[in-house]
Amino acid sequence: MRDLTRDLGLLSINTATVRKQLGLADIIEARARRGIRAICPWRDQVHEAGLDAIARQLADAQIGTSGYCRGGFFPAADAAGLRAALEDNRKAVDEAKALGAPCLVLVVGSLPGALSGRPSSKDIGLARAQVFDGIAATLEYAREVGMPLAIEPLHPMQGADRACINTLSHALDICDALDPRRTGALGVALDVYHVWWDPMLEGQIARAGPERLLAYHVCDWLVPTRELLNDRGMMGDGIIELRKIRGWVEAAGFAGRIEVEIFSEVWWARPADEVLDTCVARYREVV
């Protein structure tokens, strides 16, 4: 396994981690002061700060990225909605390219309307078919542009509203169907928060291999976890076997950055400096 204690060369900060404290340009500055060399920015933050400005800031300061969050949300209640989703995903691919990201992370979506509490359908099979078609269409464009797509399986507790792909196995089945030659154009973003519980995890990570493992995200699972979206833990504060899972990922050939991504009302309420310092310390100690 790679040694993370010596330097921060492999560390990336997902900018959602301090999104409520700082704007994107300030996050990039706060990162620099700690020797963190990479980020994974969110789309809404980039839009707010301006794509060109952020692309220039990243290039000028030679800041790496571990991905671009996010494309996806393919299912829709009607044909116009499906078309709009594809159009938006093409834009996301272009933005990821402009930022020099290694992949566009896909949170694939699920039942139309569920995210706003008004699902127009209960047919998860249909949602999954729409996701498959949406990835296929987006992949065609992404291949032209040269932007790898990383399907992120989300925890099953987010299966109704955010992503109807909830296991690594399911994500890899889609990769095998759409990119059977393992070209690197389609793979997965593996976030320990979503997959730690899976009894098939070790074997499926090996199945993924370096061609499919496009991103690796860490945080922790708290006991108790108080709600389903914004109660992630800082690495070391929960029960995820971080070293063990990273061992499996690196044994499978993953050589990319390690991205810290924490959605947490608790950490959003603390000063950004404290959050980032803690991320750095825990990255060295427990990841």
Next chain:
Amino acid sequence: MRDLTRDLGLLSINTATVRKQLGLADIIEARARRGIRAICPWRDQVHEAGLDAIARQLADAQIGTSGYCRGGFFPAADAAGLRAALEDNRKAVDEAKALGAPCLVLVVGSLPGALSGRPSSKDIGLARAQVFDGIAATLEYAREVGMPLAIEPLHPMQGADRACINTLSHALDICDALDPRRTGALGVALDVYHVWWDPMLEGQIARAGPERLLAYHVCDWLVPTRELLNDRGMMGDGIIELRKIRGWVEAAGFAGRIEVEIFSEVWWARPADEVLDTCVARYREVV
């Protein structure tokens, strides 16, 4: 598929559904007034009301049961804890027998201490090994007594603290290992709340077959779901495809009762009569 609209012959009420409104004896009376012929009682409720008294009440009124909730919680931090869990599971088997239950439902447990927020271990592999051994030992006794054991896979969001068996596939692997001849002594309790999201569900239900499908529980998954334990929905209020899943279960040969089990702060705050009337209406309409 069986017609549920005509009578309530297949309906069972899990007594947790109105546990905050009524004691067990009163739940049994409230059930009778509606023509509901079966219940699934919880162990603490039975202990509070008295095992003998409840056994007599059930026998006198010819009330059926769809299971007994619950055994399990096998993992422990030390040998004494493991022994105590086995001892307690034997008692649960005896109690299930005294009540004439068709199966003892097993919520298998997970990381020791996690349920009280102080996990003594992060080793879910060890917890799974302890669960396997605990089921094996309990099965030996349960076979003698003649009490089938029903492993209940819980939703992965409850994987750290309540059950480290989180998919039907995983539960069936254990059944295959411990009861390869499919004698009916070991099977699963399938609760739609825990498994609806699983892309492998249909195939695994077929794999289970009538010998392994020992109990079937219904409620619904709300969007949004506000917390991880007590925010279950009444059937029809969420996004679970209840008819579709029951179709798979019955096509696989399940001929048992359909148990309504709702843990919900919302429904616990309403009058028991309203809750039970709604259960009956929704059972007829949407299950």
